[in-house]
Amino acid sequence: MAVGVSAFGILNLDNDELSIYFGQSAETSDFIADCLEWWWQDNQDHYPEIEEWVINLDGGPATRSDRTQFIKRMVELAQTIMLPIRLIYYPPYHSKYNAIERCWAALEQYWNGAILDSVEAAVQWASHMTWKAMNPVVYLVEGIYEKGVKVLAEELADYLPFWQRSEALPKWDITRCATKFGKGKPH
Incomplete structure (x- = not known):
């Protein structure tokens, strides 16, 4: 991949539509949260x-x-879209079960040997690949995302009531409620 390019993919398992977001800086929690919000804005209808x-x-x-x-941004996203968001994590070393990994493999095979010397070249190549007989929807994300952003404990305390972990699988299954933000208990 071109120097200074990061990519985030969203595979809609309902219709096999692939969306790829290319950024010109690091893949950060903010980059991913923004991409998820943009995807939802485009697809909520x-x-x-x-x-x-x-x-x-x-x-x-x-x-x-x-x-x-990431906790902060996902709680804010759930509250912005007024919808609970549930995160299901694949355990380490189980990428073969993650469908988006097959999309990345198809993209890598498609641009095998291509010279990706700019973000524009990466976007151009990605927009012409196919996944399940469809071209992906490809976006170029403008702006620089700062690495290493952390939320202080005092501020994080306001978000944690909305960050609910599964009792059975607390590390792999997280749900946030889309209630109004505040000090109250989530429903």
Whole structure:
């Protein structure tokens, strides 16, 4: 991949539509949260009766369930879209079960040997690949995302009531409630 390019993919398991977001800085919790919000803005009309948005994740460094900035951004996203979001994490070394990994493999095979010397080249190549006989929807994310952003414990305390872990699988299954933000208990 081109120097200074990061990518985040969203595979809609309902219709096999692949969306790829290319950024010009690091893949951070903020980059991922913004991409998820933009995807929802573009696709929410297709899901008028949805009661919970379930997102499968690989548990990479930017999306770990203990990353303070990710917790903050996902709680804010749930409250912005007024919908509970449930994160389901694949355990380490189980990427073969994660469908988005097959999309990345298809993209790598498609651009095998291509010279990706700019973000524009990466976007151009990705927009012409196919996944399940469809071209992906490819976006170029402008702006720089700062690495290492952390939320202080005092501020994080306001978000933690909305960050609910499964009792059975607390590390791999997290649900946030889309209640109004504040000090009250989530429903």
